[in-house]
Amino acid sequence: MSAYIIRRLLYAIPILIGVNLITFVLFFVVNSPDDMARMQLGDKRVTEEAVQAWKADHGYDRPLLFNSQAQGLAALTDTIFFQKSVKLFAFNFGTSDSGRDIGYDIRQRMWPSLAIALPVLLVGLAINISYALMIVFFRATYIDVGSVVLLVAMMSISGLFYIISGQFLIGKLFHLVPISGYDTGLEAAKFLILPVIVGVVGGIGTGTRLYRTFFLEEINRDYVRTARAKGLRERVVLFRHVLKNALIPILTGVVAVLPLLFMGALITESFFGIPGLGSYTIDAINRQDFAIVRAMVFLGSVLYILGLILTDISYTMVDPRVRLA
């Protein structure tokens, strides 16, 4: 097992190098730091000195890949590639274009993101699984047909509308909870309710439909027929046999997204003013802060790969038929 995990972690290295190269090409080769400086300074007719000063301030005044003026190892390390890209591997994110420590910001903003994403995941999971079970229990009745139509309709609504209408209905019309904002400690709860509700409702369409197919997949299996032939009641068959087996794909799917929960929900957070990583990213995009976007791309990739590894491991734990190769 541990040998497998180590090997998987080693596989992750070339992928991360690839991610790094792509972002490096995208950010520094397609457009030179000079272009970026001009963009940041805002005017087409910026003086050359201002551009140089901006570059020096933000550490973009080095050669891209190879510094011929430096001696020895510094020829490789005193470059933009090493300073801005390679250092990410040590989770050294550097400072943002506005001068803040990105690593510190990420550590601070991780928790609000998690405070929304985790409840959304858990509550959503509970609701989706129970709703899907109910549909399957009443399969081939009007409840089934009606529910499927409802789910497809819910899937067809843009997430933006869930947020806007949730904010409007619950926050503004009924004045139940604050519309946006955040607080520390337990006070945060009242700010979290609305985003969590919106997140859960927005996910019902896709989630329940997926889980319904998982359940239907299992319900046609031989062991279910055997269970029914034994004379078990439908309720028992569903809960003891179908649910247990259908949980395998559901749980492994959840494990894959677990690490990504830290990244937060982009749109939800910025709508509700939650100071999480999602709104951090959006703000960076809007302010065109390339350093933060680069850091988040790297972080997102690391977490995604971590999710893949966790998925494979969890498969072997819940389903002994799957062997690690």
Added chain:
Amino acid sequence: MPVILTTDALIFLLIAVALGYGVYASQHEHLRAPWRSVARSRVGVAALVVIGFYVLIGLLDSMHFHPRIEPVRAGESAVPAQTDALRADAGDAAAAPVEARYSTQVLSVLDVILTGLRERQEKTFSAPFATHLFVKEPIEQPDGTIVRGYPPLEHGGAHLKDPSRRGFDIAVRTVLGAIKGLLVWMALTAGLVWLVAHARSEDFNDGASAIWQRRTDVPWRVMLITLAAMLVLSFVAAELAAGYHILGTDKVGEDVFYQSLKSIRTGLVIGTLTTLVMLPAAVILGIMAGYFRGITDDIIQYLYTTLNSIPGVLLIAAAILMLQVYMTNNADQFASLVERADLRLLFLCIILGVTSWTGLCRLLRGESLKLREQDYVQAASALGVRHATIISRHILPNVLHIVMITVVLDFSGLVLAEAVLSYVNIGVDPTMNSWGNMINSARLELAREPIVWWSLAAAFVFMFTLVLAANLFADVVRDAFDPRLARVK
């Protein structure tokens, strides 16, 4: 003078590809059979009619041209106010010998059809069917005093002599529109019934009752009902839009109904061109990985795992940011704003394609891995058939259904993605009509009291209809092409 924007050219290419596929599919039973079952599904046919309306509008909006400037004859000084910007050019043209002159403005055929809607601009917000502006403004009274009130609209309901008869006028127009729609529908229905009766070699009445009693293979009845609904809706909307702003106007007084119609093209382009752009890479790489295995497989797998591990939104954001930098620094390369917006749209399609081809590629790799072990492939390779021939003759036709399903399934997700991306300002150009931009600008107005809800509602209805139809259609297509996949997915 016609103008062909890059996305227009690609749309026409897409139509050519679709036609080619249609011809190919009609000659091959394994592709014809699933399509036949799609045509027999009631949901599928109804969804197809709705999508057809959208596609028609999108196509009309994809034929662009520079409008010709009419030379202004002497004595005809009352040029309509809307062509003000063009008047200077037109004046020159009158002086010069008669020679066709074209405006630098780019219009589409749809713009011409909707000229009325496009040109009837108000000052600012007005509610649907309103006759007065939504915000108070100082109005000068005949006696010279100034009162703050709701000034009447320049165009919305301007034909009414007595504003209190608005309800009656709306009802009359609705009925008139419905009648026109039904007349068109009846003409189409008669044609269809005649065709069906002809194909079944029956007379007209038998054909009609066969359709009505659902004795035909294709559920014509459902199709006709959907068509009737859509036609009546369009004609009523057209009739009402001639006198009112049926969905209100936005902040700068532009008709929201016009914006919604113009946004259709953007949505369709994103939904279809993205797939078109990514298909060659996904198909070629996916099949190569599965067919050749070994080092080719390793490289391709590495490629898509790497791309896949970058969060999609962030990759799009990074790419669009870079495009923005490029565009600000090379602003002189673009002839017009329309061209610039068009290029950005195309680029968005490409980058969305880059983030979404990996799924299809992985599916195709798995399928090719299985197919290459099939006896007929083994036989072909034992007989010394070249790899390229084996792939095009044996592998490709057998994975086409997966491609088909992916194309249809991806569509609705991409339309929805556009809205979200435009919200984050990494979507289409802010000057371009799109549902995302409509939502984005409407969002800020929700804080008003009373709220400005119509832009949001319009974008919601138009988007929801298209996405719902696409989702329903996708389900039907998936079930028809691959019953096994349908259960798993």
